[in-house]
Amino acid sequence: MTKPRLSLFLAAPRGFCAGVDRATKIVEMALEKWGAPVYVRHEIVHNKFVVDGLRARGAVFVEDLDECPDDRPVIFSAHGVPKAVPAEAERRNLIYVDATCPLVSKVHLEAARHHENGKQMVMIGHKGHPEVIGTMGQLPEGEVLLVETPGDVATLEVRNPEHLAFITQTTLSLDDTAEVVRALQARFPAIEGPHKEDICYATTNRQNAVKQVAPKVQALLVIGAPNSSNSRRLVEVAAAAGCDYAQLIQRATDIDWRALEGCSAIGLTAGASAPDVLVQEVLDAFRERFDLTLEQVVTATEKIEFRIPRIVREPA
Structure with a gap:
């Protein structure tokens, strides 16, 4: 056949x-x-x-x-x-x-620096996410206020609108975050932003790649976990970029093949916490069912490596 x-x-x-x-x-x-x-x-x-x-x-x-x-x-x-x-x-x-x-630690240091300068912090992020809990826990209670949407900004009660700074969760959607930043700057013109974008390079790169792929395909699959913020954002970015069907899957066994019937072009990516072995597993599943033509859409090359702490590098 x-x-x-x-x-x-x-x-x-x-x-x-x-x-x-x-x-x-x-x-x-x-x-x-x-x-x-x-x-x-x-x-x-x-x-x-x-x-x-x-x-x-x-x-x-x-x-x-x-x-x-x-x-x-x-x-x-x-x-x-x-x-x-x-x-x-x-x-x-x-x-x-x-x-x-280390990019999350950078946000922690940023928050501490603003606190030392007498500023109250506003964090853009998702309530209950461990990164948000960890970042807000760097400062005394009440020193970091959380907002998720522009609507949250409208009801925000701050200590002094002239002494504010904002930080963001590193795994957010660039576009959604920009909306919240605009709302903060409109309501609090004196608010200070980060010297360098808090959203990490990997999140940005993966979202930009999805934006390039989405217009070329009828469906796009994102390999990642349901509790992975950056993976869920990739699904949202694909939908916003015009992809008719964007779905999060954990493994090849999660693919809804019936939803892909009639598709002639499909996109595939993986969140920042999904290993390449799962990408290969999904590709193998597609090869079993289709005469596959594979095309990479490369929007950036990543060469960053972070040093392992000395305590685990040193012999016991």
């Missing part, structure tokens, strides 16, 4: 970013150095395949430091943690490794 023809446009960059790569390597190296179990506070990155793989090797994922014994190492996830967490780890004399993405 002849397979139907299909053009598949593969967005690049896609998949693992430098922060995610660093965080997963930290857990792997910690297991090699100290042996199992190694405890990880929260999912190291938001991807079930990655987390399950590390769990199989001896990583134990917990949501609170109280669940960690005193005699085993603990790793803080790539999303960052409130200041109280490492303080408690030090009080208990725990061995701990901070796997916070």
Whole structure:
């Protein structure tokens, strides 16, 4: 039986970013150095395949430091943690490794600098996301106000409109964030923004690649986890760029083949916490069903690498 023809446009960059790569390597190296179990506070990155793989090797994922014994190492996830967490780890004399993405740490330092200068912070982000919890937890309660939409800006109560600064979650949609920034600047003309864009290079690059792919295809699949902010934003970006069908999938088994019937061109990308093995798995699934023509749409080349903390690089 002849397979139907299909053009598949593969967005690049896609998949693992430098922060995610660093965080997963930290857990792997910690297991090699100290042996199992190694405890990880929260999912190291938001991807079930990655987390399950590390769990199989001896990583134990917990949501609170109280669940960690005193005699085993603990790793803080790539999303960052409130200041109280490492303080408690030090009080208990725990061995701990901070796997916070350096670009998230940059936002933490930015918030601290504004606080030292007497400014109240406004954070653009999603309530309950671990990165937001970690960033807001860098400063005393009430010093960081959270907004998600331009509507939130309209009802925001601040201490002094002349002494404000804003920061953003690193994994947001560029376009949606721009709307909120415009609302903040319109209501608070004196508000100070970041010297450099808080939304990370990997988020920006993956969104730009999707914007290039979306007009070429009738459907676009994003490999990523439902709790992955940057992956969910890619779905939204694809829809906003004119793609009729944009769907988040975790694995090849999640593909709704009936929804793709009649398509002659499909796009594929992966969120920053999705490993390349899952991309290859999805490509194999397409090759089984279609006479596939593969075309990469490259909008940027990423060469960034982040240094692994010395505590896991040094021998035990």
